[in-house]
Amino acid sequence: MSHHEFGYGAKRILIRIILPFALLFSITTVTFWLLSSYLIGRYLQDDLRQQMVRVARVISQSSYVLNPLILLQMKDVINAEIILFDDQGRILNCTIAGCEGDVVAREIVGKGFRAENAGEPIIEFQGVHYNTITQSLTIPGRGQGFLSLWKPAGESDQLQTRIFVTTGWLALVGILGMTLLGYLIVRTITLPVEELVGVTSKIAGNDFSQRAVVRSKDEIGMLAQSFNRMMDQLQSYEKRLVESEKMATAGRMAAGLAHEIRNPLTSIKMFVQVLHGRLHGQQDNQKMAASLVQEIERLERIIEQIVERARPGELCRRRGNINDQLTELLALAAPSLQAGNILLESRLSDALPELYYDPEKMKQVFWNLLINSREAMPKGGRIEIASSPVPGGVEITFADTGMGIKDGNVDICFKSFYSTKPEGLGLGLSTSRKIVEKHGGALELANRSEGGTTATIHLPVGEGES
Numbered sequence: 001m002s003h004h005e006f007g008y009g010a011k012r013i014l015i016r017i018i019l020p021f022a023l024l025f026s027i028t029t030v031t032f033w034l035l036s037s038y039l040i041g042r043y044l045q046d047d048l049r050q051q052m053v054r055v056a057r058v059i060s061q062s063s064y065v066l067n068p069l070i071l072l073q074m075k076d077v078i079n080a081e082i083i084l085f086d087d088q089g090r091i092l093n094c095t096i097a098g099c100e101g102d103v104v105a106r107e108i109v110g111k112g113f114r115a116e117n118a119g120e121p122i123i124e125f126q127g128v129h130y131n132t133i134t135q136s137l138t139i140p141g142r143g144q145g146f147l148s149l150w151k152p153a154g155e156s157d158q159l160q161t162r163i164f165v166t167t168g169w170l171a172l173v174g175i176l177g178m179t180l181l182g183y184l185i186v187r188t189i190t191l192p193v194e195e196l197v198g199v200t201s202k203i204a205g206n207d208f209s210q211r212a213v214v215r216s217k218d219e220i221g222m223l224a225q226s227f228n229r230m231m232d233q234l235q236s237y238e239k240r241l242v243e244s245e246k247m248a249t250a251g252r253m254a255a256g257l258a259h260e261i262r263n264p265l266t267s268i269k270m271f272v273q274v275l276h277g278r279l280h281g282q283q284d285n286q287k288m289a290a291s292l293v294q295e296i297e298r299l300e301r302i303i304e305q306i307v308e309r310a311r312p313g314e315l316c317r318r319r320g321n322i323n324d325q326l327t328e329l330l331a332l333a334a335p336s337l338q339a340g341n342i343l344l345e346s347r348l349s350d351a352l353p354e355l356y357y358d359p360e361k362m363k364q365v366f367w368n369l370l371i372n373s374r375e376a377m378p379k380g381g382r383i384e385i386a387s388s389p390v391p392g393g394v395e396i397t398f399a400d401t402g403m404g405i406k407d408g409n410v411d412i413c414f415k416s417f418y419s420t421k422p423e424g425l426g427l428g429l430s431t432s433r434k435i436v437e438k439h440g441g442a443l444e445l446a447n448r449s450e451g452g453t454t455a456t457i458h459l460p461v462g463e464g465e466s
Helices: 003-060 068-078 102-118 153-204 219-278 283-310 323-339 359-375 428-438
Strands: 081-086 091-094 122-125 128-139 143-152 318-320 342-348 355-357 381-390 393-400 442-447 453-460
Touching: 003 143, 003 153, 068 081, 081 128, 128 153, 143 153, 153 219, 219 283, 323 342, 323 359, 323 381, 355 359, 355 453, 359 381, 359 393, 359 428, 359 453, 428 442
Parallel strands: 342 381
Antiparallel strands: 081 091, 081 143, 122 128, 128 143, 318 355, 381 393, 393 453, 442 453
């Protein structure tokens, strides 16, 4: 799958999260908008009717209901038409233009009564809709009568419309705002997922150096951390596999070369030994022949060492104190180191636990580290070898005052056939690490702040790898 397809898939996840959320919020908001608009309209209608009832009660209790001028002034104050009529339906006072005519008067009174009796307070008169309320009262000098208030319904309708439109816009803005906010919130979740998908796509393209960016400590961040750890482990396994293949190839090559070289070398050695015997009495020639035999034997030892280094082989373990091999190393190496103006110091702990290890293999590791330290100090210096107990095992350090590791590039030092010396094979450190790891331990290198290098070996008390 391509990176573009991965990105499209991630966007589909974003849509699948946002769309239901947006739809649910939109439906809820629209429902609330319609319901609130209806309830507000009902409230306004009820409030308007209650106001008209209170006004009608106040007017009906006044003594000036028969004064046309006062009613006209009150009309302007309450913004409603005022009609006063007796129990016979005759209009006594009215603020509606033209209500003096009999036809108009009968229509006004008829509509007012019908609206009140039918419980429908809204009527239409001369093309205008009114909210009406009719209140009975006692008219001074006239007996029983009625007061009817007609308030134009357009004002309340306009108010309801404004409220409806305003709340509609607010609902729309709320929907858009919450959708945007939801998008931003969901984006904080899907963005790391998209980045992780992009990293996996690049890794699928053989770019194993890619790592996910850890942006948080939540589940997504933990996923990214776990992914990075998995990739680190895979790279480590891959390096170890490549290293094992190199060592296996080196072992096969060394075995083949040793076999091809040993046979003619053995023949040469035999001929030289025979020649040495035939040169009896020729001391100079015998010395030359003896020197040849010694050089041939040295070549045989070198070949044996190459085979041994390239093929660490199986471990021959036994219980013991690792200080025994370190003490032996110190005794054997001290004279040659002193000749090279190198001071050898030791700090071996007496409280080491017994380990289950291969003495000869570990001795090979110690010699390799000691030789590396010595070759790093051609003009002399100091080597300090120390051992100490640590939780679960033993720690051994070789510290020198040599040149240190160039650019701090430690990992490359453990690669097979890597060497900074023209005559080196580049197998010492790689073989040493392999031996230590077969013991279940670890070998690490680090530059010292005061100059030089420290090699640290961690060996467990357990049995490690067989």
